[in-house]
Amino acid sequence: MDDFVSESDSDYASYWRDWFISSRGNEYFCEIDEDYLTDRFNLTGLNTEVQYYQYALDLVTDVFDLDCDDDMRESIEKSARHLYGLVHARYIVTTRGLAKMLDKYKKADFGKCPRVHCNSHPLLPMGLADMPGSRPVKLYCGRCEDIYNPKSSRHAAIDGAYFGASFHNIIFQVYPALIPTKSAERYVPRVYGFKMHAAAALVRWQNGHFDEMRRRLRKMDVDHGFKKDEPLFIDDRGDDLDLDDEEDDDIAAEMERFEAGRGIVIGGSGEAVDARE
Known part of the structure; x- marks a missing residue:
């Protein structure tokens, strides 16, 4: 904006889009074709989104000739930048707009x-x-x-x-x-050139998985009965968890797969049995 302080109003209007594209911080924008800007169909609905819509459009399309004070000019300029951005989002998904963005x-x-x-x-x-x-x-x-x-x-x-x-x-x-x-x-994480042990990563994943499972069970007001350091599928009473809806069944299946991998299964009496024995 400072580049045009000494210019006349006509010069300011004539170079608005060139000034906007070349300004620092606006490098991501491409130049919108004038034909696109002057087609009212492409601007449908934007009159309710932009303050001083008509003045802002006149400024963007280089026909602005309103004699106004600096505060009004600044407000119109802000609206013009916002209008250009909203139109830009529509323009860059057109054939011409995609080609310009491709070059950039x-x-x-x-x-x-x-x-x-x-x-x-x-x-x-x-x-x-x-x-x-x-x-x-x-x-x-x-x-x-x-x-x-x-x-x-x-x-x-x-x-x-x-x-x-x-x-x-x-x-x-x-x-x-x-x-x-x-x-x-x-x-790949390494210590002195040696890869980190895969089991450590698995344990971290398991701990995080069980923490998330506890939060979900707590949110559903289910008494999970897990010990803090050694989570089990059954609660302290040896009873199965009351999992009766679809989300609870998913949790139970995840827990069963995990316990099966550790060699623990749930016996008919509801007790944890070591399958490796």
Whole structure:
């Protein structure tokens, strides 16, 4: 905005879109074709989403000629940026918009994946929601299929709704040749060059699994009877758990599979029997 303080109103209006695209922090946006902006069908419903809608549209389409004070101008400018972002989310899923975003993707204008095993694969901007003002923009990597925060605080302040929650998937549907080969490399924990014992990871998983199971049982007001350090399938009285609905049956099946792996089965009397004896 400071670049145009000394310019006349006509120059300011004529270069608004060029100024917006070239401004620092707006590198993720592509330029929307004027024909798309002037087609009222493409703007359906946005008049209720944007304050000073008509003035903002005039500014974006380079026909703004209202003589107003600085405060009013600033409000219209803010509305124009919001309007451009909302239209941008619609434009980038069109044929022309996808092609423009593809060019930026190939040049890695959106950044590169910070994950080491992705080998600096280009990222795509995405939103976690289509509702404006709900979540900021994130970056999606097609190789590891994970999302990341932008490095720059300027980019992190962009509304994710300006890109939408579907664009990053649509572009791979339209250009299937872009779908990258998934990275099979994974980090292997080591101590002095030796791999961490697999049993330790299994125990951690089992402990977490049983902690989650306890929470679910507690939420259903089921007296699980598990000891704190040595969880069992049966309660302290030796009675089977009262598992009568579908969710409880799933929990029981998980517990049976786990206990069977440890060599413990449930006898007819409801007591735990060591199957290895």
